[in-house]
Amino acid sequence: MNFKVPKKQSQLLLACIVFIVMLVLTSGAYAEVVFVANKTVPIEQVSAREIRDIFIGEQVKWKNGKRIVLVVLMGTDIHKEFTKKYTRKTSSQFFTYWRSLIFTGKGVFPMSFDTEEELISFVANTEGAIGYVSSGTKTDNVKTIKVTD
Amino acid sequence: MKKSILMSALIILLLSGNIWALEYAGGNIHGFISQGYLDSSDNNFLADTHSGTFQFREMGINYSREILSGLRGGFQLFSRDLGDIGNNEIEIDWAYLDYNYRKWLGVRLGKMKTPMGFYNETRDFDISRVNVFLPQGVYNEGWRDSFTAKTGVGIYGKIPMNQLGDLKYQAQVGEMDIEEDGGIAKFTDGQTHSTTLDFDVDTTYAAELQWETPLPGLRIGVSGNWFDYDHYFSTNDTTYWRNRTEQAFWIGAGITPEEWAFLAGMGFLPPVPTTYEEYQAYGVDMIGLRIEMPVENYYYILSAEFVWGDLTLAAEFAQDEIEYKMMAPLPYGTLIERKFKFEGYYYSAAYRFTEWFELGTYYSVFYPDCTDKEGYETQRIYDVPREINWSKDTCLSARFDINQNWILKIEGHSIDGLAVMYIIDQDKNKDESLDVDKDWNLFAFKLTYTF
Numbered sequence: 276m277n278f279k280v281p282k283k284q285s286q287l288l289l290a291c292i293v294f295i296v297m298l299v300l301t302s303g304a305y306a307e308v309v310f311v312a313n314k315t316v317p318i319e320q321v322s323a324r325e326i327r328d329i330f331i332g333e334q335v336k337w338k339n340g341k342r343i344v345l346v347v348l349m350g351t352d353i354h355k356e357f358t359k360k361y362t363r364k365t366s367s368q369f370f371t372y373w374r375s376l377i378f379t380g381k382g383v384f385p386m387s388f389d390t391e392e393e394l395i396s397f398v399a400n401t402e403g404a405i406g407y408v409s410s411g412t413k414t415d416n417v418k419t420i421k422v423t424d
Numbered sequence: 425m426k427k428s429i430l431m432s433a434l435i436i437l438l439l440s441g442n443i444w445a446l447e448y449a450g451g452n453i454h455g456f457i458s459q460g461y462l463d464s465s466d467n468n469f470l471a472d473t474h475s476g477t478f479q480f481r482e483m484g485i486n487y488s489r490e491i492l493s494g495l496r497g498g499f500q501l502f503s504r505d506l507g508d509i510g511n512n513e514i515e516i517d518w519a520y521l522d523y524n525y526r527k528w529l530g531v532r533l534g535k536m537k538t539p540m541g542f543y544n545e546t547r548d549f550d551i552s553r554v555n556v557f558l559p560q561g562v563y564n565e566g567w568r569d570s571f572t573a574k575t576g577v578g579i580y581g582k583i584p585m586n587q588l589g590d591l592k593y594q595a596q597v598g599e600m601d602i603e604e605d606g607g608i609a610k611f612t613d614g615q616t617h618s619t620t621l622d623f624d625v626d627t628t629y630a631a632e633l634q635w636e637t638p639l640p641g642l643r644i645g646v647s648g649n650w651f652d653y654d655h656y657f658s659t660n661d662t663t664y665w666r667n668r669t670e671q672a673f674w675i676g677a678g679i680t681p682e683e684w685a686f687l688a689g690m691g692f693l694p695p696v697p698t699t700y701e702e703y704q705a706y707g708v709d710m711i712g713l714r715i716e717m718p719v720e721n722y723y724y725i726l727s728a729e730f731v732w733g734d735l736t737l738a739a740e741f742a743q744d745e746i747e748y749k750m751m752a753p754l755p756y757g758t759l760i761e762r763k764f765k766f767e768g769y770y771y772s773a774a775y776r777f778t779e780w781f782e783l784g785t786y787y788s789v790f791y792p793d794c795t796d797k798e799g800y801e802t803q804r805i806y807d808v809p810r811e812i813n814w815s816k817d818t819c820l821s822a823r824f825d826i827n828q829n830w831i832l833k834i835e836g837h838s839i840d841g842l843a844v845m846y847i848i849d850q851d852k853n854k855d856e857s858l859d860v861d862k863d864w865n866l867f868a869f870k871l872t873y874t875f
Contacts, residue, residue, distance in 0.1 A: 324584070328527060333582055335494055335524045342493040363640050365734060367779060370828075371552055374874070377454050378549040379537045380488055380498045380518045384445060384452065 307410035308357045310420040311395065315341070315402045320421035326361050329405065331372065332382040337403060345385035346394050346406030353391075353409040361422075445875060451489025451498070458482045458550050458872035466861035467842060468849040470565060471507025473866065480870070481505050484517060484548065494524045502548060507849065509566065509607060517548060518573055528581040532596075535575040539594045539632035539647050541725040541740050548572060554774045554784035555821045556835040556868040560844040561768030561788035562725060562742040566607025571649070574598040574628060592634040600628045602653055607846075609655075612717070614847030615806045616750075617661035621714065624654040634727075641731040649723040657715055663856070664807065665710040666700050672710050672752070672759060673703040708754065715759075719748040734776040741769040743794075760805075767794040774821075782823040790815040790843045808847055811862045815843035829873055837866040 310326065312318070317339045321329070328334040335343055348354045349370070358369040376382030388394040391408040398404040399416035408414070446453040460480035464473040471477045481504065488498025502517035504510040520534025537545035541562055546552040548568075557565060576598015583591045602608055602623040609620035628651035635644045659665040674681065687693040697703055722745040729738040744766045750759040772786035791797050791814050799810025821835040840863055851859040 328582070334527045336526075340493055342490060364731075365776070367776060367825075368731070374454075375546045375549060375552045377452075377488070378456070378484070378486065378500070378552075379545050380486070380496075380500065380520060380522065383488060383490060383496070384454075 308353060308360060308407050309410050309412070309414070310405065310407050310422060311398055311414050311417040312405040312420050313344075313398055313400075313402055314416075314418050316405060316418065316420075317341075318420060319418070320423055322423050323361065326422050327363065330357075330362055330385075332376055341403045344401050344404040346398055346401075346404055347385045347387050348389070348391065348394055348407070349387040350389070353407065357407050448487065449489070451487055453485065453487050454875060455485035456483070456550065456872055456874040458870055460556065460868060460870035462869075463867045464864060465866075466864040467845055468507075468851070469845050469866050470509060470849060472849075474851065477507070479505050479507055480868075481512070482548070482550065482872075483512075486517075491521075496522045496524075504548075506565070508605065509569065509610070511605075526581070528583050530580045532578040532580065535573050536578055536596065538571060538574050538596065538600070538630050538649065540571055540630065540649055540723070541647060541742065542634075542643075542645060542727045542729055542738065544571065550833075550870065550872045551831055551874050554782045554823045554833070555772075555786070555819065556833050556870045557819070557837075559740075559768075559770035559772065559786050559788035559819070560815065560817060561770045561790040562740045564607070564768075564790070564844070566610060566846065569606045570600055570602045570608055574600050574630060576627075578630075587638060589638045590636040592632075592636065594630070594632045596630040597627060600625055600651060610846045610848050612655060612657065614849075615802075615808065615812075616657065616659075616715075617664035617806075618657040618659050618715065620655065620657045622656040624656075626652040628652075643727075643729050645725075645727040647725045647727070650721065651723075652718070652720045655717040655719055657717070659710055659713045659715060662711050665713075669700055669703050669708060669710040672754065673697065673706065673708040675759065676708060676754060710752070713752050713754075716751045717748055718751075719746060721746055736774045737772070739769070739771045741767075743767050764793045764795050767791045780825045782825075784821040784823070786817075786819050788815075788817045788819065790817075790841075792843050809842065809858060809860060811842045811860070812847065813843060814841040816840040817844065829875055831872050831874070833868070833870045833872075835868040835870075837868075839864050839866060 317337055325334065329343055330345060337343060355366045358364050358366045362369055364372060373382065373384050377384055386397060388397065391412045394406050394408060395412065395414065395417055398406050458481060459478065461476065461478055462469065462471060462473040462480050463476040466474060468474050471479045484500055484502040486498060486500035488496060490496050499519035500517040501514050503512050503514045505512045516535055518535050518537055520532050520536045522530060522532045524530040539545060543553065543558055544563065547558055547563060574596050576596060578594060578596035580594040585591055602625055604620050604622065613620055628649065630649045632645060632647035637644060677684065681696055684693055685696050688695055697706065725740055725742045727740045729736065746766065747763045749761045752759050768790040770786050770788035772784065774782060774784035776782040793802060793813055796802055796813055799813030802808060802813050803810040817837050817839045819835060819837045821833060824832040826832060842860055847858065853859045
């Protein structure tokens, strides 16, 4: 079957496809959460259940007995993705949850940074620290932690 | 002095802009201050709400730090004012050492929050929920001072059950505070027409099991509190206890007035006593006595919560089995010996529409004596309106998160029954009867700053 699309319409269609592809790729870039830890942290991979326990303050020590230092990126898109996927909470529920721990004496709020660069720098220089960034962020001075199901 | 230091520190923080935590000596300082307004259509809810009142405020400031890996310590100072409860007196809300040995075992030592339903531990902290008042059927506001914390030792942990989810537990043993001017005293003083003198609280126990089910967002729990105390009060309402003197005389006599009259007719007894002065002449006088009331409580709560995205659904059921005696320093001692249960439950829903707006609603029911839900027996014994034996509260709440520090809550209640308020707070008519209305509304407004 001979199917011809007028030139103007084909340009518009192409532009739409490019836009959608870019949108998907862009949103994909934000959606991918990568866990990063200080090089002294004695693990290479953790289960999704363990990562949840760590970030809701129920596991406070690594297997070597050293304390876990939590680092988050409050107020960012990657934080929203992280809380939804790994803590079963929305970002506001995550914030309220931690405040509840603070005001009952059960926890100290994680360190929070505005940018991924600041977070990486802190994790690289702090023993026992673990945080997350979006994929594509430079992670040279830290180790990445694989999360299994 | 302490009060003004706390107030000044919080005001400085209020004026210092958008902040989140202060750091000091390796630890963090957090706090909150709230001011509310309460207004009710008819009755007084814990304060003079019928006229509208600003006597509704809370302040807290805490410090905590990690001392060693797994060992944390901290404390929180807290004050509140709700009518004549609290009166802005500063108290230690919690202060404990917490050693987390493993995920499945931790130990706490000091004054710690008591697990009692899903929301008791966070009830002093306004930002943890959408409502101004938690459902009164399970979380009675007047009893909050006593039920919120224990001083002693506790263990806690989380046990993974693979495909079945996780099981969290807590157990505590220690002492609880029951204040002479607190809610339990006000409740009893109102019903018994007396004035509390003292409480003597025995060792108390608390435990909680929480099952985080394999269905994401669904958790189910059961918690229990067991506590005994001796409540001492003085029978100083002369009108009421003058009338009760007759009742006490005949309990002590062990025979009915008719039997006495028969024996008097036979010449074995003097004439039947009929006046307060005559009962007094036999050594029976209920006015101004120090009454001892040992009370035993077995308090259970069943809880369920389901969180699905921005929607939170919850339901809880509470029951307290209470046994008490009223013992007077009279030859026959025990005046009343009763065993009854109170019962309360609620259903709630909350939905967060945006980062800054959340709406919540609940329906809460409370029966202070579920063996007498219509209140006839209570009315007969204590000479109070029978509506005092139930409360059915429909509540709608709106919460506005202005920014991460400030929140504003507006809440309305439509209530059938009087069980959530105290007799002692109510206005009286000219004939000394209570000026109360069975159906009433309560409006609450609360502005909170948290850092």
